[in-house]
Amino acid sequence: MFPLTLYFTDQQVKWNAAQLWNNIPAYYCADEATMESQLTELTAQLQLPPLRALVTDDIQQGALCCPIELKDADKLTGDEQIALTSLAERLLYLPDQNSITRFIEEKLTPANGQPFFERNSTAIQQTHTWKQAIRQQRITVSIQAHNIFSQLAERFDYPFIRTTLSDTVTRLRQRIIFSDSIPQISEIPENYAYSLHLLTEGVVTAEAARIALNRYLDAIKAISAQKPHCRATPSLSVKLSALTPRFALLKAPAVIEEVTQRLLHLLILARTENITITLEAEESCHVDLTLKVFENLLRSDLCCGWGGLGVTVQAYSKRALPILGWLNFLAQELQTDIPVRLVKGGYLDTEITRARQQGLADYPVYTRTEITDLSYLICAAYLLQDQCPRLTPQFASHNSNTLGQIVTLAEQSTKPIELQQQPGLGETLLTQRQNANSAVTQRVCIIIGSQAQLPPHLYRLLHNNLSVAPTSLSVNESAEADVSAEISAAAVMIDTQSQRQQLLKKVDAFRDQQWLAAPLINGEPVRSQPPEARFSPFNLSWQTGELFPSTPDDVREAYAVTRAGFTGWNRVSLSERVTIIRHFADLLEQHREELIALCIRETGKPLRDAIDELREAVELCRLYAAQALSRLSPQQLPPIAGEKQTLRYHGRGIFVCISPWSFPLAIGTGQVVAALLAGNSVIAKPANSTPLIAYRATQLLLDAGVARDAIALLPGSSESINESLLKDFRLSGISFTGSNQSAASITRLLAQREQPQPVPLITETSGLTVMIADYTALPEQIVRDAIEAAYSGTGQRGSALRVLYLPEETAEQLESMLTGAIMTLKTGNPDEPDTDLGPVIDNHALQALHGHIEHSRIHGRLIYEGELDTQHDSGYFVAPTLIRLHSIDELSEEHFGPILHIIRYQSDNLTRILEEINRTSYGLSLNILSQDNQTIDQICNLMRPASITIRRNQSTAHTHGQRFASRGLSGTGPKAGSPDYLLGFTQQTICSSDSDDNVYRV
Incomplete structure (x- = not known):
């Protein structure tokens, strides 16, 4: 890792392309405190002005977000105008204009108005409009939105409120979007320098990608027709994730080639028409892909020497300066100018959430606004130095202080600069600065898109670019992060090309490994039966290892050993047991490449799913260890009549832990570890399909220090040993x-x-x-969440989505989108990193799932079934499938595989479908996708699931942050990861004694 200070010295000239490229991932998740120290050092070295030192009166007067001129504003108080505008901002997150109109008509009625305002008051007060009004002292911090609306409802009737609100939504949308169609580009005023931005987010179907490509082509043609009236060369921003539904590093190199070819198609036309193209910013996990595509294009005959292909760099990325250094080298090597748009960053919340879920050592972005501002200033200084003659700086920001600093820096440089802004956001400032400095070019960012495309852009614009206060982790969030850091498994990094290649190389080293499974009693394998060959479910000719099955004699011996071992293990101190289990978690991580390889080979899980299972196993160990110290330590109870009462927890005896094949490492490990921590000895019975993982994990438990006579493993068929295992008089408990x-x-x-x-x-x-x-709910969010929840893990997880209820009004569109998204999934060899779905576990599962699909086909319920070919004949493959039902009552059982069922419903019949779901008696998990808090409350109050997730993917629940539970037909109570889970493995003793005050009583 090269220090950032070297980028401002002659040393960078001596680095080659490989060194500069490799320094980019080195900063991927660098320690934020270390980065802040480097940035502070650079500030002093470059003699940059301190933050906020350049704010002058005229800049301060440039409004970031001016008040909207409301219809009938003369009738409304200032507070009422702010409240209506804030509510209008919230409504802009709805998926289309019809949804907005319907929402206003349904909610703003005498019957629903007051409950709606009370339930959504907090959400309204979280809008940018409300916060900006507080900042500008146009409203007080203590005032509540629902009180203002109550006052409004008393002064006016609801038709007036609805009309005024609808008009406010329209005016606010027009503030952000120039037009909803490309032909209206002709209405851009003459003598404008502008950059055209089409509202296109990451697409979920190939058809959506094709439409996006055609929109970009149409935009180039429209710009060309209007170009003679432009003051400067017009520009078009292109989002790479809009050109393919599979924009992910695990899909490289195919996705790089696909996107490169589509962009070349655009660039041919753009260069012919002399229109510059700028690649838009993407999330951190897509940076490597974006830069590789950019390099491919720049090295092409079409772009080399042109200077019309630019790229966006986000200053909140810890890789920002190394990326600029690499771009500088590339520009000089190819003798080609590169326009660089510098922005602060638009995905902060997403980056923080993903980093926490993946257990990253730090965040890939700065989490404090003041550090991002500092990084932006240093990146600007780098772009403006003479050592970057071929990098053309374009500064995009709506922050008056930042732009003031940029202009001052530019006055000390010989390079002309360009400032970019969006209409309605800081144009007064830019006009003043442009008039004061002829070397400053103002470029207006023109937004083209419909209401359906607005919500993601609006969120990034208001919440990340226009923060009214520094964005940082709160004290509570920081404390929670510290707790999570103690429990979280180390991240398995695959978000950069070098990280992915290193992992794949280590995993591939176990390609020819043959694993063993046998009864493990008193620490020794028992091989009393002939071995059975074990084969991978995705390749029935590829042997993974051998199993020596258990016998009834092995069961009796296991009971004899673990019964004797229980007494000694139960007497081991709780702190020592916790130390052993934490060591076991460390051993799992030390052997992670082997365990990932074994998980892929034995269960057929794709790489990402195998990584997730390993991390979940590690986190369960650490979570239960932490919970054991807090929940199983002696507890002092309230004293009674001078007595001191102590509650103590002990092991019950021998626990039999029966684990599934779906999560043999995570669930199997979790059961055994919970029982051991509680002081029990354990007989582990893994699923017959996955004995090899169980055997390897048990070996590591013994290596960690678990007593040899405290655990036994009995792999093999349940039919041969279940009766002797479950009827034995020494059995003290079962976890199944x-x-x-x-x-x-x-x-x-x-x-x-x-x-x-x-x-x-x-x-x-x-x-x-x-x-x-x-x-x-936004259609793209529904599709992404449903596809991830239904088909990750090949649908072979207890939390997998089985039934999706869609409103009749949008069901046709959503079914089409879901079908298109399924078409992009790859079913095949999980050894290949770009595989999405692997095989199902065995032939029994294969036949059962195919039977359900054929039944649906015969009855005309099959919406879509993915395609399989002859390469899939070597394993137990089932294509991802979509089936339509009329009622959930049609499902008499769970179909454990890649099958998603769709049920349409009328919105006014919501109560009926909730009753229908409750009739199933299952109580596992429910996910709600809605932006209406009243609807969410209704569902939560009437439903009886054990876990409810709101506006997030239910399959991403992780051990210490988002726990599942179960009841009814889904289980007997506390589930893995819940605070009370360990208590089920214990028995309790209450010890009562005289209090210390009565020790010497006669």
């Missing part, structure tokens, strides 16, 4: 995860036991996980 049929079988066997004492049974079983979307 699997199907309802297996749970019922276990219950019957327990009922046949001759022993009088009951045996605790902790179950996590099947479920029909449901997602309900209403008309206020």
Whole structure:
């Protein structure tokens, strides 16, 4: 890692392309405190002006977001105008104009008005408009939005309020969007220098990508027709993730080639018409792809020497300066000018959330606004120095102080600069500065798009670019981050090309590895039966290892050993047991490449899913270790009549842990670790399909220090050993995860036991996980979340989405989008990093899923089934499938695989479908996609799931942050990761004694 200070010295001239490129990922998640120190050092070295030192009166007067002139404003108080504008801002996040109109008509009525205002008051007060009004002292901090609306409702009737609000929404949208169609480009005033931005987000279907490409082509033609009236060469911004639905590093190099070819098609026309193209900013995980595509284009005969292809760099990225250094080298090597648009950054919330989910050591972006501002200033100074003669700086910001500093820096440079802004956001400032400095060119960013395309752009614009206060982690968030850091598994980095290649190389080293599974009793493998060859479910001719199956004799021996071992293990101090389990978590991470390879080979999970399972296993170990210290330590109870009472937890005896094949490492490890921490000895019975992972994990448990006689492993067929395993008199408890049929079988066997004492049974079983979307949810969000929830893990996870309820009004469009999104998924060899879906676990699962698909086909319910070819004949592959139902009552059981069921509903029949879902008696997980808090409240109050997620993907729940639970047909209670989970493995003792005050009483 080269220090940032070297980019401002002659040293950078000595670096070659490879060194400069490799220094970019080195800063990917650099420590923020270290980065701040480097930036501060650079500020002093470059003698940059301190922050806010350049704010002058005339700049301060440049409004960032001027008040909207409301219809009938003379009738409204200032508070009422602000409240209506804030509500209008919230409504701009709805998916289309019809949704906005319907929302206003349904909610703003005498019956619904007051409850709506009260329930949504907090959300309204979180809008940029409200915060800006407080900043400008046009409204007080203490005032509540619902009180203003109550006053409004008393002074005016609801038709007036609805009309005024509708007009406000229109005016606010016009403030941001120039027009909703490309032909209206002709209405841009003459003598404007402008950059055209089409509102296009990352697409989810190939058809949407084709439409986006054609829109860009149409835009170039429209700009060309208007170009003679422009004051400077016009520009078009292009978003790469809009040109393909699979813009992800794991899809490289195919996606790089696909996007490069589509862009070349655009660039041929753009260069012919002398229109510059600028690649828009993407999320951090897409930076490598963006830069590789840019390099491919710049090295082409079409672009080399042109100077009309530019790129956007985000200053909040810790890689910003290294990226600029690499671009500088590239420009000078190819003798080609590169326009560089410098922005602050538009995905802060997304970056923070993703980094936390992935367990990254730090964030890829700066989390404090003042540090981002500092980075922006230093990047600007780099662009303006003489050592970057071929980088053409374009500064895009709506912050008056930042722009003032940029202009002052530019006055000390010989390079002309360009300032970019959006109409309605700071144009007064830019006009003043342009008049004062002829070397400053003002370029207006013209936004073209419909209401349906506005919400993502609006969020980035208002929440990230126009923050009214420094954006940073709160004290509570920082504390939570510290706790998460203690529990989180180390990130498995694959967001840059070098990281991905390193991981794949290490995983591939285990390609020819053969693993062993056998009964493991008293720390020794037992090989009393002939071995059975084990093969990968995606390649039935590829042997993964051998299994020596367990016998009833092995069961009896396991009980004898673990019964003797229970006493000693239960006496091991809680702190020592916790230390052992934490060491085990560390060993899992030390062997992560082997365990990832084994997970892929034995279960057929694609790379991303195998990584997620390993990380979940590690986090469960650390979470339970932390919970054991807090929940299982002796607890002082309230004293009674001078007595001191202490609650103590002990192990029950021998716990049998029966784990599923769907998560053999994560769930299997979690069950065993929970039982061991509680002081029990354990007999682990893994699923017959996945014994190799269980055996390797048990070996690591022993290596970590678990007593040899405290754990036994019995792999093999359940039919041969279940009766002797579950009827043994020494059994003290069972933890089971699997199907309802297996749970019922276990219950019957327990009922046949001759022993009088009951045996605790902790179950996590099947479920029909449901997602309900209403008309206020964005279609792209529905599709992305549904595809991820239904098909990740090949649909073979308990939390996988099974049923999606769609409003009748938008169902046709959404079904088409879902079909298109499924078409982009790759089903195949999980050894290949770009695979989305692997095989199902075995032939029984294959036949059951195919039977359900054929039944749906015969009855005309099949919407779409993906295609498979002869290459899939070597394994148990089921194509991703979409099926239509009329009612959830048609599903008599869970179909554990890549099948999603769609049910349409009328919005006014929401209560009926909630009752329908409750009738299933499942209680696993429910996801709600709605922007209407009243609808969310209604669903939450009437539904009986164990877990509810709102406006986020339910399949991304992780161990220590977003826990699942279960009840009804989905299980008996606390689920993996919940605070009370460990208590189910314990028995309790209350010790009462004289209080210390009575020790010497006679």
